[in-house]
Amino acid sequence: MSVFKSLFDELDPLLHERGRLAIVSALAAAPRLTFTELRDTLGMTDGNLSVHLQKLEEKGYVTIDKQFVGRRPQTTSQLTRFGRKAFTNYLDHLEAIVQQGRRRNFA
Amino acid sequence: MDQRQAAHTLEVIRTLMERTCQYRLLTAGASLAAGTLAILGALAFFYFDAADPVAFASVWGFVFASSLMGTFVGTLMRGREVGERVWTRQTRMVLLALTPSLGAGLVLTVFFFARGEHLFLPGVWMLCYGQGALATSAYAPSGIRWLGVVMLVLGALSFVLGTGSSIAMMGVGFGAGHLVLGFTLLSEERRERAIRLYRSVA
Numbered sequence: 001m002s003v004f005k006s007l008f009d010e011l012d013p014l015l016h017e018r019g020r021l022a023i024v025s026a027l028a029a030a031p032r033l034t035f036t037e038l039r040d041t042l043g044m045t046d047g048n049l050s051v052h053l054q055k056l057e058e059k060g061y062v063t064i065d066k067q068f069v070g071r072r073p074q075t076t077s078q079l080t081r082f083g084r085k086a087f088t089n090y091l092d093h094l095e096a097i098v099q100q101g102r103r104r105n106f107a
Numbered sequence: 108m109d110q111r112q113a114a115h116t117l118e119v120i121r122t123l124m125e126r127t128c129q130y131r132l133l134t135a136g137a138s139l140a141a142g143t144l145a146i147l148g149a150l151a152f153f154y155f156d157a158a159d160p161v162a163f164a165s166v167w168g169f170v171f172a173s174s175l176m177g178t179f180v181g182t183l184m185r186g187r188e189v190g191e192r193v194w195t196r197q198t199r200m201v202l203l204a205l206t207p208s209l210g211a212g213l214v215l216t217v218f219f220f221a222r223g224e225h226l227f228l229p230g231v232w233m234l235c236y237g238q239g240a241l242a243t244s245a246y247a248p249s250g251i252r253w254l255g256v257v258m259l260v261l262g263a264l265s266f267v268l269g270t271g272s273s274i275a276m277m278g279v280g281f282g283a284g285h286l287v288l289g290f291t292l293l294s295e296e297r298r299e300r301a302i303r304l305y306r307s308v309a
Binding site: 026029040041042095102 | 111117
């Protein structure tokens, strides 16, 4: 159990929240996404998405760009290099937990 | 977090990433309908003369327009079924990827008709379609990639075999090719429905 615990402790707490993990997963698959695209893909409310994006931006995981397209304001988000690295590390840790569990099952 | 939770989280992440970049509104029904229409179109030339440009244009024009209509209706229905909007970033990406081959196909269609060599068009259409399918393969289910490769091979073969076999090649490429794709998509749709049912019960 201690191996699991140490692996679990290494999981990025910011990404471990499912809303933020969903946002980062979506942004990892596309160069940039608009607020509407993210909201529709993830089925989140405007408020929820806004709060999570703000938190991710504060920690340097994403950049948020606000501009006008025609007369309409458009917010686009993009994963930073730091955010992508954190996401890759998070995936590596999850895979390590799965592998560790498999080894224990075979032992 | 245990092994099962970690594996489930990885699966959810994968689904989300696919959902972000994949076009998921292709329907089995539209593909099966397009395949059936193409085979009927090829069979129609037992009755019509393929060398007659009016008959050739009428039959394949009807097949193309009906298939396009079927795809349009199928996409709307699929969007409603899975609760997704039709005009999304993925739709725009797929259309953008298709535009060069559609444009080339259109120009070459006019060119070959103008020269009275319309029997070369099945090969041209298959090559353009294959190229378009491969261009969209990054955003589409894997079946599309295979259909693209098959169309490119059949298109090239159609030129090798000559105009005498062009109608039969249309039946094989657009007809059988779409039927195989349709059955593949059908099994995927059934799997998805079963998963949705399982999740709604669980």
